[in-house]
Amino acid sequence: MPNAIDPITRNLWHVVAATNELPIGLIETTLLLDTPLALTRGNDGEPVVWLRSDEEQGDEIDAETIVERLPVRTAYGYTWTCLGTPTDDLFPIPEFAEPDRVNMSCGSIGIHVSAPRAVENFLDMGHFPYVHTDILGSEPHTEVKEYDVEVSEERDEVLATRCRFMQPRAAKSATQAMEVEYVYRVPHPYCAVLYKSCPEDESRRDVIGIFLQPMTEERCRAHLLQSMIDSTSTITDLRRFQQTIFGQDKPILENQYPKKLPLDPRAETPIRADKSAIAYRRWLSQKGITYGVIPQAS
Amino acid sequence: MPLSLSDPNWYPIASSEDLPFRHVYQGQLLGRELAVWRADDGNVNVWENRCLHRGVRLSIGINEGQELKCQYHGWRYANQSAGCTYIPAHPADAPARRIENRKYPVKEAYGLIWSSANDEKPFVPFPGAVGEDWFALRPMPVNAAPGDVVAGLARLAPDDQPADLLPGMTVRLGDVVYFVQPIDAGRAVIRGLLPRTPTDELATLRHYNEQLTRLRDRLERAAAKKPAPEPLQPIYEKVSADLATMPDIAVPRGNTLNVVVKRKWQSADGVIGFELADRDGSHLPTFQPGAHIDVHLPNGLVRQYSITNGPGDLLSYVIGVKQESASKGGSKVLVETVREGDVLAISEPRNNFPLRRDATRTVLIAGGIGITPLLSMARFLDKSSLPYELHYFTRNGESVAFKSELDVLHGAVHIHTGLARDAIQGTINQVLGPHQFANHVYICGPGAMLEMVQETASGLGWPDEAVHFEYFQNDKTIDASSAFDIELARSAMTLHVPAGHTILEVMREAGLSVPSSCEQGACGTCLTTVMEGEVDHQDVYLNKSEKASNTCMMTCVSRAKSARLVLDI
Numbered sequence: 001m002p003n004a005i006d007p008i009t010r011n012l013w014h015v016v017a018a019t020n021e022l023p024i025g026l027i028e029t030t031l032l033l034d035t036p037l038a039l040t041r042g043n044d045g046e047p048v049v050w051l052r053s054d055e056e057q058g059d060e061i062d063a064e065t066i067v068e069r070l071p072v073r074t075a076y077g078y079t080w081t082c083l084g085t086p087t088d089d090l091f092p093i094p095e096f097a098e099p100d101r102v103n104m105s106c107g108s109i110g111i112h113v114s115a116p117r118a119v120e121n122f123l124d125m126g127h128f129p130y131v132h133t134d135i136l137g138s139e140p141h142t143e144v145k146e147y148d149v150e151v152s153e154e155r156d157e158v159l160a161t162r163c164r165f166m167q168p169r170a171a172k173s174a175t176q177a178m179e180v181e182y183v184y185r186v187p188h189p190y191c192a193v194l195y196k197s198c199p200e201d202e203s204r205r206d207v208i209g210i211f212l213q214p215m216t217e218e219r220c221r222a223h224l225l226q227s228m229i230d231s232t233s234t235i236t237d238l239r240r241f242q243q244t245i246f247g248q249d250k251p252i253l254e255n256q257y258p259k260k261l262p263l264d265p266r267a268e269t270p271i272r273a274d275k276s277a278i279a280y281r282r283w284l285s286q287k288g289i290t291y292g293v294i295p296q297a298s
Numbered sequence: 299m300p301l302s303l304s305d306p307n308w309y310p311i312a313s314s315e316d317l318p319f320r321h322v323y324q325g326q327l328l329g330r331e332l333a334v335w336r337a338d339d340g341n342v343n344v345w346e347n348r349c350l351h352r353g354v355r356l357s358i359g360i361n362e363g364q365e366l367k368c369q370y371h372g373w374r375y376a377n378q379s380a381g382c383t384y385i386p387a388h389p390a391d392a393p394a395r396r397i398e399n400r401k402y403p404v405k406e407a408y409g410l411i412w413s414s415a416n417d418e419k420p421f422v423p424f425p426g427a428v429g430e431d432w433f434a435l436r437p438m439p440v441n442a443a444p445g446d447v448v449a450g451l452a453r454l455a456p457d458d459q460p461a462d463l464l465p466g467m468t469v470r471l472g473d474v475v476y477f478v479q480p481i482d483a484g485r486a487v488i489r490g491l492l493p494r495t496p497t498d499e500l501a502t503l504r505h506y507n508e509q510l511t512r513l514r515d516r517l518e519r520a521a522a523k524k525p526a527p528e529p530l531q532p533i534y535e536k537v538s539a540d541l542a543t544m545p546d547i548a549v550p551r552g553n554t555l556n557v558v559v560k561r562k563w564q565s566a567d568g569v570i571g572f573e574l575a576d577r578d579g580s581h582l583p584t585f586q587p588g589a590h591i592d593v594h595l596p597n598g599l600v601r602q603y604s605i606t607n608g609p610g611d612l613l614s615y616v617i618g619v620k621q622e623s624a625s626k627g628g629s630k631v632l633v634e635t636v637r638e639g640d641v642l643a644i645s646e647p648r649n650n651f652p653l654r655r656d657a658t659r660t661v662l663i664a665g666g667i668g669i670t671p672l673l674s675m676a677r678f679l680d681k682s683s684l685p686y687e688l689h690y691f692t693r694n695g696e697s698v699a700f701k702s703e704l705d706v707l708h709g710a711v712h713i714h715t716g717l718a719r720d721a722i723q724g725t726i727n728q729v730l731g732p733h734q735f736a737n738h739v740y741i742c743g744p745g746a747m748l749e750m751v752q753e754t755a756s757g758l759g760w761p762d763e764a765v766h767f768e769y770f771q772n773d774k775t776i777d778a779s780s781a782f783d784i785e786l787a788r789s790a791m792t793l794h795v796p797a798g799h800t801i802l803e804v805m806r807e808a809g810l811s812v813p814s815s816c817e818q819g820a821c822g823t824c825l826t827t828v829m830e831g832e833v834d835h836q837d838v839y840l841n842k843s844e845k846a847s848n849t850c851m852m853t854c855v856s857r858a859k860s861a862r863l864v865l866d867i
Contacts, residue, residue, distance in 0.1 A: 120352075126371045126387040140656040140684065140736070142372060142386035252370055255355040257331075257348055258534070266536040269350045269397055273387035 010084035091187035106224035114292035115212035116261035141166035144273035306418035324357035329530025364610025377610030381584025408432035435490035483527035585647035608677030650822030665743020819855035831863035
């Protein structure tokens with residue numbers, strides 16, 4: 001039985017689709033927080049989202065005729081909705097608006113694991129040599145150096161800085177091994193954004209976002225965003241690179257047990273390299289998130 | 299009868315042939331998933347199928363022969379103990395805490411692997427097991443309640459020869475014995491045994507397979523008509539409270555354990571080998587390469603000896619002891635009075651000489667008996683196919699200890715015998731070469747040699763953190779003439795250390811329990827954080843930069859230059 005959705009989660013904006021992949025005049029169906037949804041785009045290109053009843057994927061529809069609509073936002077190339085009453089605005093990614101960046105959605109990939117497990121994997125550097133072998137890391141350079149983590153009260157997000165790792169091929173535009181520096185932000189319980197040193201321009205950073213759509217407590221869809229400084233690679237190459245990385249994470253994530261993220265500190269064994277994950281778990285606990293996690297017994 | 303997570307019976311969980319070397323088999327019993335793997339020494343391990351770090355299935359991990367490596371972060375767990383031996387994200391630290399996966403009892407017999415949910419019952423052969431050369435049939439998974447599967451098997455018997463129902467979901471049908479492996483409330487596996495290998499193996503396997511397939515189809519049709527039973531809910535045990543918080547680097551003083559001297563032999567001229575094993579044949583605690591044990595000697599002395607073993611080799615520890623002519627009574631007692639069959643108390647292994655496994659080049663330099671920790675390191679690197687060079691300096695060919703163990707290593711092993719001091723220095727200079735990124739050198743040997751290597755390395759541009767060393771003993775004369783106060787920040791105590799007494803002694807007298815081992819400034823066990831004050835370092839454990847940082851000290855020999863020291867104790 002699904003857990004009752006906690007009010008924090010219910011009132012959040014959740015990603016549901018890459019906006020320009022939604023067909024105009026045709027129905028897409030999906031699941032959000034155990035709730036079936038139907039989506040389409042009107043002739044004006046604007047997405048419309050509503051609670052699905054008997055609609056089927058691929059049915060024709062005129063968006064004008066949908067009366068009972070859920071709230072919709074479009075941001076970072078994606079469509080976002082909310083099942084409750086949205087309390088806050090969506091988190092900012094100011095870099096997205098910089099004119100010389102290549103912004104792209106890199107696909108929506110289903111994973112049989114809870115959304116918080118996928119966020120935690122995104123924050124983790126220790127698995128690079130083992131899961132992304134010869135791309136984001138390679139043995140014997142396995143060390144996770146000390147880094148800093150804080151929960152920013154002002155922005156209500158987890159922030160990890162000074163994260164450094166030796167990478168053989170950090171990005172599509174990288175040609176040799178380099179120590180890359182990462183900054184991670186978790187501005188939303190099911191979304192994370194990373195900033196990494198850009199191989200092409202030392203003064204700027206590539207931005208990669210992962211937005212998780214919690215379909216059920218143990219299943220999610222990962223929507224990936226890249227906002228890059230890269231003048232040579234094609235969009236297809238950049239997408240393929242990110243999909244390769246994510247394709248390597250998927251089988252590991254689907255072999256994690258339990259599938260929900262345990263918030264009890266004694267459920268698993270943290271090490272110093274897991275500082276950001278520990279901060280993330282505490283932050284979820286303090287917020288009172290119960291969807292997709294195993295709350296700490298009080 | 300409903301299934302229970304705590305059912306104490308033994309059930310078969312795999313066929314022996316499911317476990318070829320270097321493979322991990324995913325088993326299931328009573329609602330739990332199991333990672334089942336055979337080590338290179340033949341031992342079968344049955345563990346909870348979950349890495350303690352992030353819950354990833356260990357059945358997708360890599361069987362490295364003597365250790366199982368998790369796919370997610372490369373954590374390694376030892377054969378036998380399931381203790382974690384290596385955390386690659388922190389390659390310079392020994393896993394300071396005892397991280398041990400949950401393991402289940404195991405027995406390999408009659409071509410099957412047997413296990414149970416707990417240790418309550420010893421393994422007992424099924425009635426009539428002894429004296430036959432059993433042959434395992436192909437297993438048959440069935441989506442039906444295990445009790446229904448037992449009943450279905452019994453109904454296969456002809457009327458004039460009814461089935462014999464044995465305890466533990468076992469059914470005997472004439473010659474054939476069937477065991478039902480309860481996987482979950484609604485799932486089971488039938489595992490059959492024939493009393494001998496049939497003449498036509500393939501035809502026989504096929505015959506029983508067809509018979510069991512028909513039975514399965516009947517049972518699954520019947521099960522589909524009934525409501526599905528509620529699956530068992532396995533409980534993941536919590537890790538201990540000290541594992542749940544982020545670790546400081548601290549090694550608690552462990553309990554002693556009694557071991558028997560299984561073997562004692564002359565390994566080389568002047569070196570005696572001792573093999574120490576558990577008295578009941580259980581495995582010994584997990585250790586990391588470079589670790590040592592304290593050996594409590596019959597005359598009351600305590601001495602430290604490095605473990606020479608390779609990965610996952612926990613059925614005994616092998617140490618090497620030097621027959622010193624001017625021995626203070628430690629080695630002498632071991633060499634002269636301890637015999638095979640004697641029992642000694644040892645500490646749990648401690649590692650103050652950890653091996654990084656993230657180096658692009660690892661140079662191991664041993665002088666004399668200093669070979670012992672480096673042999674262990676070489677064996678670990680060897681098993682993981684990591685590159686290394688081992689240089690072993692001895693007086694002459696006869697004093698090369700552990701020769702046969704060194705001969706089977708695959709790395710570059712160079713034995714240098716009978717070199718004079720200058721020649722040793724020249725060789726070391728050549729071996730080290732200029733320092734390059736991710737190069738590390740490990741040295742163990744006599745004090746003069748260690749100093750020579752440290753100076754040579756420093757001259758070639760090797761930073762202190764790339765030069766790892768372990769002294770046998772502190773040859774320096776300790777100056778204990780100073781007197782000063784110590785303030786223990788966490789214990790909220792101020793104590794006076796008079797001349798002639800050590801900080802460690804004063805803390806012990808005040809009732810504090812503090813770890814120590816060699817108590818002569820060589821082993822690193824009593825390492826303590828210094829918060830304020832200036833330290834008078836007299837140990838040989840810390841390197842120059844660590845001493846200069848004034849942030850840590852060895853309380854067994856070092857003292858204060860200032861009137862007061864504030865320690866994090």
